[in-house]
Every structure is written in structure tokens, then in C-alpha cells.
Amino acid sequence: MDILRFITAGSVDDGKSTLIGRLLFDTKQIYLDQLEAIESSGRVNEDGEMDLSLLTDGLKAEREQGITIDVAYKYFTTPKRKFIIADAPGHIQYTRNMVTGASNSNLSIILVDARNGVQEQTRRHSIISSLLGIPHLVICINKMDLVGFDESVYNQIVEDYKQFSKKLTSKDITFIPVSALKGDNIVDRSTAMPWYDGPSLLEHLEQVPVSQDFNLEDSRFPVQYVIRPHTHEHHDYRGYAGKVISGIYRKGDKVVVLPSGQTSTIKSVELGGKELEEAFAPQSVVLQLEDDVDISRGDVIVKQEEELDVTKEFEALVCWMNAKALKPGAKLLLRHNSTETRAVIREIQYKVDVNTLDRIEDVDQVQLNDICRVQVRTATPLLVDPYLKNRSNGGFILIDETSFTTVGAGMVAIVSHESELNYMI
Amino acid sequence: MTKRYLDYLDQLEAEAIHIMREVAGQFQKPALLFSGGKDSITLVRLAEKAFRPGKFPFPLVHIDTGHNFPEAIKYRDELAEKLGEKLVVRHVEDTIKKQNLSEPVGRYASRNGLQTYTLLETIEEFGFDCCIGGARRDEEKARAKERIFSVRDEFGQWDPKRQRPELWNIYNGRIAQGENVRAFPISNWTELDVWNYIKRENITLPNIYFTHERECLVRDGKLMATSDFIYREPEDEVVTRKVRFRTVGDMTCTAAVESVAYDIDSVIAEILDSKISERGATRIDDKLTETAMEDRKKGGYF
Numbered sequence: 001m002d003i004l005r006f007i008t009a010g011s012v013d014d015g016k017s018t019l020i021g022r023l024l025f026d027t028k029q030i031y032l033d034q035l036e037a038i039e040s041s042g043r044v045n046e047d048g049e050m051d052l053s054l055l056t057d058g059l060k061a062e063r064e065q066g067i068t069i070d071v072a073y074k075y076f077t078t079p080k081r082k083f084i085i086a087d088a089p090g091h092i093q094y095t096r097n098m099v100t101g102a103s104n105s106n107l108s109i110i111l112v113d114a115r116n117g118v119q120e121q122t123r124r125h126s127i128i129s130s131l132l133g134i135p136h137l138v139i140c141i142n143k144m145d146l147v148g149f150d151e152s153v154y155n156q157i158v159e160d161y162k163q164f165s166k167k168l169t170s171k172d173i174t175f176i177p178v179s180a181l182k183g184d185n186i187v188d189r190s191t192a193m194p195w196y197d198g199p200s201l202l203e204h205l206e207q208v209p210v211s212q213d214f215n216l217e218d219s220r221f222p223v224q225y226v227i228r229p230h231t232h233e234h235h236d237y238r239g240y241a242g243k244v245i246s247g248i249y250r251k252g253d254k255v256v257v258l259p260s261g262q263t264s265t266i267k268s269v270e271l272g273g274k275e276l277e278e279a280f281a282p283q284s285v286v287l288q289l290e291d292d293v294d295i296s297r298g299d300v301i302v303k304q305e306e307e308l309d310v311t312k313e314f315e316a317l318v319c320w321m322n323a324k325a326l327k328p329g330a331k332l333l334l335r336h337n338s339t340e341t342r343a344v345i346r347e348i349q350y351k352v353d354v355n356t357l358d359r360i361e362d363v364d365q366v367q368l369n370d371i372c373r374v375q376v377r378t379a380t381p382l383l384v385d386p387y388l389k390n391r392s393n394g395g396f397i398l399i400d401e402t403s404f405t406t407v408g409a410g411m412v413a414i415v416s417h418e419s420e421l422n423y424m425i
Numbered sequence: 426m427t428k429r430y431l432d433y434l435d436q437l438e439a440e441a442i443h444i445m446r447e448v449a450g451q452f453q454k455p456a457l458l459f460s461g462g463k464d465s466i467t468l469v470r471l472a473e474k475a476f477r478p479g480k481f482p483f484p485l486v487h488i489d490t491g492h493n494f495p496e497a498i499k500y501r502d503e504l505a506e507k508l509g510e511k512l513v514v515r516h517v518e519d520t521i522k523k524q525n526l527s528e529p530v531g532r533y534a535s536r537n538g539l540q541t542y543t544l545l546e547t548i549e550e551f552g553f554d555c556c557i558g559g560a561r562r563d564e565e566k567a568r569a570k571e572r573i574f575s576v577r578d579e580f581g582q583w584d585p586k587r588q589r590p591e592l593w594n595i596y597n598g599r600i601a602q603g604e605n606v607r608a609f610p611i612s613n614w615t616e617l618d619v620w621n622y623i624k625r626e627n628i629t630l631p632n633i634y635f636t637h638e639r640e641c642l643v644r645d646g647k648l649m650a651t652s653d654f655i656y657r658e659p660e661d662e663v664v665t666r667k668v669r670f671r672t673v674g675d676m677t678c679t680a681a682v683e684s685v686a687y688d689i690d691s692v693i694a695e696i697l698d699s700k701i702s703e704r705g706a707t708r709i710d711d712k713l714t715e716t717a718m719e720d721r722k723k724g725g726y727f
């Protein structure tokens with residue numbers, strides 16, 4: 001069985017939490033005691049329908065205000081797949097929580113209220129999903145019950161969205177008319193919308209391909225920890241513990257350790273003290289090398305034929321997540337996989353208009369929830385890839401040097417001299 | 426195109442190992458909170474996968490309420506012995522004496538809440554900067570909201586409104602003086618995933634996880650194991666039933682479920698069939714208010 005990780009996004013009150021509640025309810029993954037808890041909270045509407053959003057809105061403040069503030073993670077399984085859901089908040093002030101949920105997702109469900117159509121938050125969340133390299137988007141036109149299940153309303157919204165989405169990098173976009181509250185086209189196909197002949201949302205989620213979402217081409221093994229038992233039995237043992245974030249590693253592979261450039265050969269690939277034939281993304285393993293090389297946390301083991309450069313300079317897109325504005329010259333900590341280094345934002349090249357995807361040039365600062373393109377310089381050299389080429393080696397976070405909170409999510413666009421990839425913005 | 430396939434349990438395992446190694450790499454003085462329950466037993470297996478043939482870069486720490494199942498305590502000591510890893514045990518009893526706390530009384534009396542005090546004392550005693558815990562997001566609605574690296578202030582408090590963004594699998598373990606982190610490697614596992622993993626890995630569990638005859642009090646429709654610690658009224662009904670435990674915690678707040686499941690397969694079949702959630706079936710403490718878990722976490726609980 002494989003895993004599909006997805007997020008629900010879209011504007012405030014468009015029905016994200018209700019949709020997840022409905023998915024869980026109709027696949028019978030809600031326990032009786034959880035239902036009783038909702039019933040006893042008294043949140044049932046005049047039609048006797050339970051407020052299913054309470055299944056994910058678990059915080060006191062959320063239940064009081066009837067909104068989602070932070071991401072909730074929910075789990076369900078069908079005979080076909082295990083699903084990990086991140087229910088994101090719609091409010092703009094909680095965008096960073098939406099980004100948190102989106103960063104690990106392979107599919108993004110964007111909800112649109114059929115009465116309101118495409119909104120600024122619909123666009124913002126679509127752009128963020130696309131920037132984060134989420135390969136599959138599903139646009140659920142929700143609350144179809146409130147527009148009389150009218151096909152023309154649906155068609156108009158699909159048209160509007162397509163107009164906007166031409167500029168997105170995510171190319172696999174699916175549209176489904178639903179009613180999260182009533183359950184139309186969520187698990188079972190709707191009888192109220194005979195004009196729609198596509199799959200229900202769950203049918204779609206069960207068949208979206210996920211296997212090719214891991215990069216098996218570029219070998220990247222950041223060392224997290226060095227295992228040195230110092231026992232009689234394992235006197236000279238030195239194992240490099242880490243996760244294959246992309247690529248495949250086998251015994252006998254010739255490797256280079258970056259940034260030092262030392263070379264060696266893989267002596268063994270192990271997991272839990274047992275030898276493996278090979279290790280591939282996203283496995284966590286231990287590599288032993290033939291030679292005594294000096295390796296510590298933060299170094300990256302790559303295969304020799306790939307001959308890569310490490311760099312201190314690159315351009316990146318950044319979602320800024322701090323109330324304090326980002327200005328050129330800002331000094332921050334930058335964490336990329338298992339490396340942490342100091343970094344300076346040398347230049348803010350432009351800001352992205354989240355409605356039109358246009359560039360806004362000549363900006364001297366970037367506010368909370370803005371998306372911008374910057375030039376970064378780091379204190380130590382890093383082995384980074386353009387994010388869209390290798391999602392697991394192109395992302396980094398920015399950390400405030402005094403509060404230590406995470407203030408930015410960065411995605412590498414261009415590495416030093418490398419030519420620009422197919423970036424839309 | 427090259428193709429590889431990693432089963433969901435292997436994916437969850439890889440993620441958990443990665444998180445444990447980030448803890449080892451980022452912190453000076455981590456600890457693994459070990460309760461003797463199946464989730465922390467799973468954590469221990471994951472730690473073996475992450476660090477063998479080396480030693481764990483952290484001790485196992487148990488906060489003992491003094492009201493634990495003797496089977497769980499015996500299992501704990503034997504496991505630490507077999508692994509050759511360091512075990513630190515600190516007792517709620519001692520905290521009660523030292524801090525002059527009052528022992529909870531009445532029908533729902535439990536030392537479960539007092540564990541927080543002992544945990545904070547222990548963190549201070551050893552200077553732990555990160556505690557690894559076996560909490561899962563599927564357990565409870567407040568847990569469903571918590572980050573994998575959860576920053577706590579010096580009182581151990583969780584502030585759900587000030588959680589750090591957490592991107593990809595890059596975990597920010599930077600903290601200020603006095604703060605510490607709780608790290609949850611099996612956040613994305615469900616109860617069933619844990620059981621399937623235990624099965625796959627052939628892990629032996631304390632026998633109270635399987636069916637046995639036990640004398641129980643019937644309290645609010647739940648079966649509570651009789652013991653010297655549980656509050657008892659003369660009119661309380663006492664029955665003997667075939668039961669097992671779905672979670673193993675403090676005896677005063679962990680209920681048994683009626684069951685004839687005698688091995689891992691029959692437990693898995695039972696969970697698949699169950700209409701009640703793990704905590705709903707077994708925890709007395711969550712039921713008291715709608716947001717009991719959130720309130721406890723804000724107060725420094727695991």
C-alpha cells in the first residue's frame with residue numbers, strides 16, 4: 001500500500017474542514033465517541049446535519065470562533081491507499097500554517113464556494129501549492145447545494161479558474177463539483193448533478209499516481225549523525241546515518257563527500273544493523289565507506305559521476321512568515337537539510353502579486369505572507385538543487401537569529417551559474 | 426524511468442528514524458520518554474534502527490506515577506537491561522513530597538496530571554533540551570494540531586497559537602535558554618499502523634495487551650482494573666471479565682476493554698472492527714471536558 005499526502009486549501013469558510021469531516025464520515029473512519037462528542041457540543045444545523053468541521057477544528061479558540069487556525073492532520077485508509085490529510089486554515093493571517101501543511105503534500109484540494117467563485121485566497125493558495133511543487137491540484141467547487149446544483153455556475157467557475165491557472169507550474173488540474181455538507185461527489189457520486197460524469201473526489205484520490213513523486217535520479221545523502229560504537233565487536237565501525245533524500249545508493253558505488261570533495265566507495269548500506277542491497281529515496285539508512293574519510297553532520301554524500309558544485313550564492317523564492325518585514329541586507333540563519341549556516345539576503349528582486357502572478361519590482365521590504373524572489377549568500381557552501389528539479393534538496397528555512405523562530409520558507413530557483421529552470425514567476 | 430516502491434510502513438519508519446536522528450544531531454542532551462506502552466516500545470525499536478550498532482544518544486526516561494501496571498514496569502526494566510541502554514526513573518511520589526503537592530482525591534483521583542511536575546523536575550535535573558515522545562496525531566484532536574518539533578517554554582507549556590511553521594522535513598530545533606523541545610517521531614502513525622509495525626517487527630509486548638481475566642470496577646460504563654490505588658465506593662460494582670488494554674498508562678485513568686484477542690493478529694482484527702477510538706475506549710481523563718488534552722498540554726503535559 002502507498003501513501004498519498006494531501007492538503008485542503010482555499011478561502012475562509014469555503015468548506016475545507018467540512019469536506020474532510022465528510023470524507024472521514026462517509027468512509028466510516030469516525031469513531032462513535034468522536035461523533036457523540038460533536039453531537040453533545042450542540043453544533044447541528046436546522047436540517048439536523050452535524051457540524052463535521054469540529055472533527056478537525058480541535059483547538060478551543062477554533063471551536064469558539066468556528067474557524068481553523070492551525071493545520072490539523074487526519075488519517076484514513078481505504079483498501080487502495082493510506083491518506084494523510086492536512087486541513088489548512090483559510091484566513092490570510094494564518095497563511096504560514098497553510099504553507100506548513102502544503103510543504104509535505106503531493107496533492108492540493110482547493111475549495112471554491114460556488115456562490116462566491118474564485119477569490120484572492122483561492123489564488124494565493126493555488127500559487128503557493130504550485131510554488132511548493134505540488135504536482136496535483138483538485139479544484140472542488142463546493143456548496144453546489146446552495147446554487148441548486150446548477151451546471152452553468154460550475155462551468156463559469158471552471159472557466160475563471162482555468163484563465164488564472166494557465167500561469168501555474170502545476171499542470172495536473174482536476175475539477176469536481178461537490179457539496180461537502182450533503183456529501184455529493186465526495187465518496188459517492190452525486191445524483192443531484194447528472195450532468196457531471198467524472199469521478200467522485202475519493203475515487204480521484206485513490207487513483208492519482210504518487211510513485212513517481214520521488215526523485216530517483218540525483219543522488220543526495222545528507223549525513224545527519226555519525227555512528228561510532230567504540231565496542232570490541234565494532235571497534236573501527238564508522239557509519240554515516242542519514243536519509244536518501246533522492247537517488248539510489250548501492251554497495252560499490254563510487255562517491256564524493258561534499259563540500260570537502262574527498263572520494264571513496266560504499267562498503268555497505270545498512271538499516272538497523274542489517275545489510276541492504278540498495279537504498280533509495282525516501283529511506284533512512286546507514287552508509288559505511290571503504291576509506292577513512294573525515295565526515296560529519298551536514299556533509300552530503302553523492303555519487304561520483306554526478307560531479308556537482310557547492311555554492312554560496314543562489315536565487316530563491318521565499319514565503320515570508322514573520323510580522324517583522326524582510327529587508328535587503330537581513331541576516332538570518334538558514335537551515336537546509338542537516339546543515340545550518342548564516343545567510344544574508346543580498347537583494348529583493350521582486351514581489352509576486354498573488355492575484356495576477358505579476359512581478360512587483362522595486363520593493364524595499366517584504367511583509368508577512370508575501371512571496372518574493374531574493375538573492376541569498378551563505379557563510380558556508382551548500383549543495384542545493386533548484387526546487388522544481390529536486391523538491392527534497394531545493395527547500396530551506398530561514399530562522400530569526402534572536403527569537404529562533406522560523407520566519408521564511410525558501411525554494412531555490414537558480415544556483416549560481418546554472419540556467420534558469422522553467423519558473424513561471 | 427527508474428521505479429522503486431516503498432510500502433507505507435517503510436515510509437513511516439524512514440520518517441521516524443529521520444526525526445530521531447535530527448534530535449540526536451541538533452540537541453546536546455536529549456531523552457526518550459518511555460512509558461512501557463506500545464507507542465514508546467515502538468519508539469525504542471525505531472531508535473535501534475536509527476542508531477545501531479551504536480548506543481542510543483539518549484537515556485530512556487520514565488516518569489513513574491507509582492500507579493503503573495506491574496507488568497509494564499517489569500517489561501520496562503527487562504527491556505532496558507536487554508538493550509544495554511540507560512534507564513532513568515523518577516517518581517511522582519517524590520515530587521509530591523518535595524513540592525508538598527496534594528494528592529488528588531475523589532472518584533476520578535489520578536496522578537496522571539501530576540506527572541507534568543515530575544517531568545519538569547527531571548528535565549531540570551538533567552538539563553534535557555529535547556524529549557522524544559510517542560504521541561500520535563490520530564489520538565486526539567489537540568494532538569492532531571501539534572508540530573513534530575514542538576517548542577515548549579521553561580514551564581513546559583505548549584502555545585497552540587504560536588507554533589512555528591514546519592516545512593518539509595526540515596526541523597527547527599533552535600531554542601532559547603530555558604526552552605525545550607518535544608519531538609514526536611510517530612506523529613503520522615495511527616493505532617493500526619503501530620500494531621502492524623509491531624507485527625512486522627515481531628516485537629514482544631507486555632501481556633496486558635492481550636486477553637486475560639481480571640477483576641475490574643465498572644465506572645461510567647468503563648472497566649477499571651482493581652488495585653490499591655483506585656478510588657472505590659462500597660456500591661461500586663466489581664466484575665471479573667476477559668479484558669485487554671488498548672493503551673497502557675496509569676492504572677487510575679486507563680480503562681480495559683473486553684476482549685478475547687490473544688495475539689497480534691486478533692488484536693488487529695479487533696481494532697479494524699472497533700467503533701470506539703483508542704482514547705475514547707480507555708481514557709477517563711479526556712472525557713472530563715471538551716478540550717482536556719489541549720488544557721493539559723498548555724500546562725506542560727507530554
Ligand SMILES: Nc1nc2c(ncn2[C@@H]2O[C@H](COP(=O)(O)OP(=O)(O)OP(=O)(O)O)[C@@H](O)[C@H]2O)c(=O)[nH]1
Nearest residue numbers: 012013014015016017018067068090143179180181
Ligand atoms: N450548504 C453548504 N454549506 C457548507 C458546505 N460545506 C461547508 N458548508 C458550511 O460552511 C461553513 C464553513 O465551513 P468550514 O468547513 O468550517 O470552512 P473552512 O473552509 O474549513 O473554514 P476555515 O478553515 O476557517 O478557512 C460551515 O457553516 C459549513 O457547514 C456545503 O457543501 N453546503
Ligand SMILES: [Mg+2]
Nearest residue numbers: 016017067068
Ligand atoms: Mg477549516
